[in-house]
Amino acid sequence: MSHQPEFALELLDVRKRFGKSEIIRGAQLQVRPGERVAIIGPNGAGKSTLFNLISGRFAPSSGEIRLQGQRIDGLKPYEINRRGLSRSFQVSNLFTRLSVFENIRCALLWSMGHRYAFWRFLADLEDVNERADQLLEMLHLDKRRDVLAMNLTYAEARALEIGITIAGGSSVILLDEPTAGMSKSETKRFIQLIREVTVGKTLLTVEHDMGVVFGLADKIAVLVYGEVIAFDTPEAVRANARVQEAYLGSVLAEQQVAGAHTA
Numbered sequence: 001m002s003h004q005p006e007f008a009l010e011l012l013d014v015r016k017r018f019g020k021s022e023i024i025r026g027a028q029l030q031v032r033p034g035e036r037v038a039i040i041g042p043n044g045a046g047k048s049t050l051f052n053l054i055s056g057r058f059a060p061s062s063g064e065i066r067l068q069g070q071r072i073d074g075l076k077p078y079e080i081n082r083r084g085l086s087r088s089f090q091v092s093n094l095f096t097r098l099s100v101f102e103n104i105r106c107a108l109l110w111s112m113g114h115r116y117a118f119w120r121f122l123a124d125l126e127d128v129n130e131r132a133d134q135l136l137e138m139l140h141l142d143k144r145r146d147v148l149a150m151n152l153t154y155a156e157a158r159a160l161e162i163g164i165t166i167a168g169g170s171s172v173i174l175l176d177e178p179t180a181g182m183s184k185s186e187t188k189r190f191i192q193l194i195r196e197v198t199v200g201k202t203l204l205t206v207e208h209d210m211g212v213v214f215g216l217a218d219k220i221a222v223l224v225y226g227e228v229i230a231f232d233t234p235e236a237v238r239a240n241a242r243v244q245e246a247y248l249g250s251v252l253a254e255q256q257v258a259g260a261h262t263a
């Protein structure tokens, strides 16, 4: 039995400069296995940059990033993926001319191709179709199995995208604004779907919609000017005076006003 590290993902004094400006300024974060974490913060706080650092698109200027206790900072995105971290792709990265089933099958084959020796790969090939169908059922896409990806509704395409992200069996999943562009009822269903398909996994999302944040996250990380100023349960973050002042007070007020107008 391999022992499980205390943290699935750790950021230790992570910094990132672009030219002269330091965008991530000593970010700290310790995420336990199985936690669902939403990263929130004002525009330009560095949320996307943080995701790009974790997934290996950028290397940090200094600091450490650890996945299951092992350093991953400076590794290439595919190497980080191989170690068990998967980031959602944009809808446009679906194979639009392949069916839903074929998209999932490709994701499974791709992940197996680099994880297994060739003889093992051949043996496992027989299981792939079955596993693809299981995933489609979980995603509630089984009835859309043979539809071309280009003919899916927006919400279905986002579900397929999440299926592709989790297909490889990664234990840490990064989702960038998973419900962006969805209606209120689609969003509600989609949060439930994300909860179902990520059971047992560690989940990080970047999210602007506070309804999604409070519906999905066990913990919230508040990023302001490249620093994590709070990392706690939704209730504690909501009550945190520093967060209220820096960010959440105004956002919640705005979203309540917006909600009142659309209600």
Ligand SMILES: Nc1ncnc2c1ncn2[C@@H]1O[C@H](COP(=O)(O)OP(=O)(O)OP(=O)(O)O)[C@@H](O)[C@H]1O
Binding pocket: 018, 023, 041, 042, 043, 044, 045, 046, 047, 048, 049, 050
């Ligand atoms: N490759 C880059 N080169 C130079 N500056 C960059 C680069 N990427 C991001 N930045 C700058 O870093 C800052 C933070 O951007 P980032 O997109 O990470 O913020 P964010 O919190 O995701 O914002 P939003 O909520 O608006 O998406 C911005 O000022 C942005 O201009």
